Amino acid sequence: MNHNDNTVITVINADDVTIGYGKTPVLTGLSVTVPDGGIHALVGPNGSGKTTLLRSIAGQHETNGGSLTVFDAPPFDNAEVMDRVVLMGADVSLPRTWKGRRLLEIGEARWATFDMARALELAELFDLDLDKKYSEYSTGQKSMLQVVIGLAARCPVTLLDEPYLGLDIERRRVLYTELRADVEQHPRTVILSTHQLDDAAAVIDSVIVIGSRSLLFTAEVADLNEGVLSATGPAFRIDALVEALGSTGTVLAREKLTGQERVILDLRGATADAIDSLWTKARELGVRVQAADLEDAVTALAGDAR
Numbered sequence: 001m002n003h004n005d006n007t008v009i010t011v012i013n014a015d016d017v018t019i020g021y022g023k024t025p026v027l028t029g030l031s032v033t034v035p036d037g038g039i040h041a042l043v044g045p046n047g048s049g050k051t052t053l054l055r056s057i058a059g060q061h062e063t064n065g066g067s068l069t070v071f072d073a074p075p076f077d078n079a080e081v082m083d084r085v086v087l088m089g090a091d092v093s094l095p096r097t098w099k100g101r102r103l104l105e106i107g108e109a110r111w112a113t114f115d116m117a118r119a120l121e122l123a124e125l126f127d128l129d130l131d132k133k134y135s136e137y138s139t140g141q142k143s144m145l146q147v148v149i150g151l152a153a154r155c156p157v158t159l160l161d162e163p164y165l166g167l168d169i170e171r172r173r174v175l176y177t178e179l180r181a182d183v184e185q186h187p188r189t190v191i192l193s194t195h196q197l198d199d200a201a202a203v204i205d206s207v208i209v210i211g212s213r214s215l216l217f218t219a220e221v222a223d224l225n226e227g228v229l230s231a232t233g234p235a236f237r238i239d240a241l242v243e244a245l246g247s248t249g250t251v252l253a254r255e256k257l258t259g260q261e262r263v264i265l266d267l268r269g270a271t272a273d274a275i276d277s278l279w280t281k282a283r284e285l286g287v288r289v290q291a292a293d294l295e296d297a298v299t300a301l302a303g304d305a306r
């Protein structure tokens with residue numbers, strides 16, 4: 001594993017990577033590092049290359065240029081890396097005629113770290129019938145089986161590709177609660193690709209945001225929660241707040257609501273005193289300020305980064 005500086009150990013390192021299909025590139029010049037441990041959301045528009053990137057990290061898809069390493073080694077077709085990585089989720093195909101229970105046994109045979117007791121416990125929490133064939137599962141039940149295998153495999157690098165697809169609200173709660181509990185009890189690095197950031201907001205540590213073709217930015221969720229604010233009020237009051245903001249921060253986005261306007265402000269570089277005085281100013285002006293929802297913060301930062 002790489003020591004980026006004196007403190008951060010990275011498990012996945014992409015440096016100027018190009019990935020595509022045939023001669024068509026999907027991602028170009030992608031440079032990103034993923035720290036060892038924690039849950040990281042991979043976010044980007046449809047077709048931006050999230051699944052392709054996860055497949056490359058899992059050693060299932062060859063990169064076309066640059067350097068991609070997982071545990072300091074190129075992952076493609078590399079058994080030593082692939083034995084420590086699991087990729088499960090929406091686009092992962094499993095043998096359709098096999099029953100859920102059999103697929104768990106395949107997982108147990110595939111990964112030395114697989115915990116069958118945990119797999120059975122998760123299946124019960126999801127209320128998943130393991131005696132049905134995979135082809136007989138609904139979309140949500142297929143997702144549940146994928147999540148069960150993905151978590152029970154206990155791989156140091158766990159990749160979950162849109163694992164919530166088709167899950168009802170109660171099962172989504174199980175997914176995120178059990179994911180967090182599992183990672184706390186058995187620390188590992190999880191990358192979770194998602195279009196539903198707010199759903200995952202409570203359990204993720206950072207976001208990796210890709211745009212069309214490359215990385216837009218990465219950010220710690222704690223930094224976003226503290227430093228990206230949403231301010232709502234009548235337009236003239238928002239104008240006054242933006243004027244007061246000066247060089248303390250940046251206006252990432254501004255939108256009209258019915259009779260009001262809302263701005264998303266990036267104050268991540270500001271001192272605690274500067275942030276305090278902006279809150280005071282907002283109160284004086286009668287502008288409602290709050291931490292921006294994670295989804296709003298990421299969307300605004302992505303718009304700003306493009």
Ligand SMILES: Nc1ncnc2c1ncn2[C@@H]1O[C@H](COP(=O)(O)OP(=O)(O)OP(=O)(O)O)[C@@H](O)[C@H]1O
Pocket residue numbers: 021026044045046047048049050051052053
């Ligand atoms: N097997 C393939 N052969 C050729 N092109 C492919 C193949 N798989 C994916 N692509 C193309 O690669 C691009 C990225 O696809 P990918 O599935 O990685 O995106 P994604 O970000 O996961 O999308 P979504 O959010 O819609 O799931 C898309 O333009 C897609 O059409």
